[in-house]
Amino acid sequence: MKLTRSFTRFYTTCNFINHKSPIPKTPIAFAFDIDGVLLHSKTPIPKAIETLKYLKTNKIPFILLTNGGGYTEKIRLDSLNNLLSNTNIEIDQLVQSHTPMKYLTNKFNNVLVIGGIDPFTRDAAINYGFKKVLRPIDFVKENPNIWPFVKYSKEEIDKYSISFNINEPIDAIMVFNDPRDMGTDLQIILDLLCSKNGLIGTKRDYISNKPSIPIIFSNNDLLWSANYKIPRFGQGAFRIAIRELYKELNNGNELNDTVYGKPQIESYAFADKVLIDYWRKLNNLKSIGSELTFLQSYSNEYFDNVVMVGDNPKSDIAGGNNFGWETALVKTGVYKDGDFEIDRNLAKPTLGVFNDVYDAVMQSIEKVRK
């Protein structure tokens, strides 16, 4: 198994957990990407519902691992179950890009949460247990001159902003989803990264590659497939803008930041435990918890094979391969026939390329039986 044993700076506790499974291993388990595998925006991909129902009926464990977010897990789940005709996906089967951030509540109290839509994204962070969750709109309310070209209407400010004490420092910035007002967000983020200890409206008197407060991105997708004919900029593009501006303001120093989401190992290590816990629940065993400590796989104690099914070689497949899972690529999303010839560096799936999620699952099960 090709695992990079590394630690994030936020996870330094060394509590060893006994991950040994008390009952015989299950032959196969799945992790599915959502967009391009199960859904196209709000439309189910043919046979996706049938596939999930088959897995449920046959008690084959699976989770959903998406780089999407901006909503509480409960809201996203209700929408998924509605779109996927009541396949009864459970809340502990869903990992959004920012789900692992729920374990940062003991590190940070006051956080600025970027991206997504008000009030949903603030609610998602509050739901994780952060004591004070601020949004750019709160800074705009406090002083509209913070970004002279701000887009919020008075109604939006009245409806969605909260008051806060500007003399209380912000502890961290978390980008939960793509920004909806990039100008305002960029300005406030850069202000804080170069502030005196996270105090808005202040400016530190030194340059460094270490920002004044940490910034964590929930994914690094440069592009995503939206309803326009060519892909649109995602959070990864926003990250490039932040990094370039930071470098410019800090005499060429590269920003020291943190990234979650596929293909990052943090995302897979977290998903690995969520999958184990879901399997344990199916078998009436106690939860092991999904807090990240060591960034490694424990699922080989429980399953002979874990298969990541995705449509994007650069995220789903690259991350799955690197983590030591099996990988299956589907043709219903980002990947198109001929892509491997165009870009020879694209990560190749270990189990093959399949027409759709149904073929990927059925043929993976067949391969495992042999």
Ligand SMILES: [Mg+2]
């Ligand atoms: Mg996808």
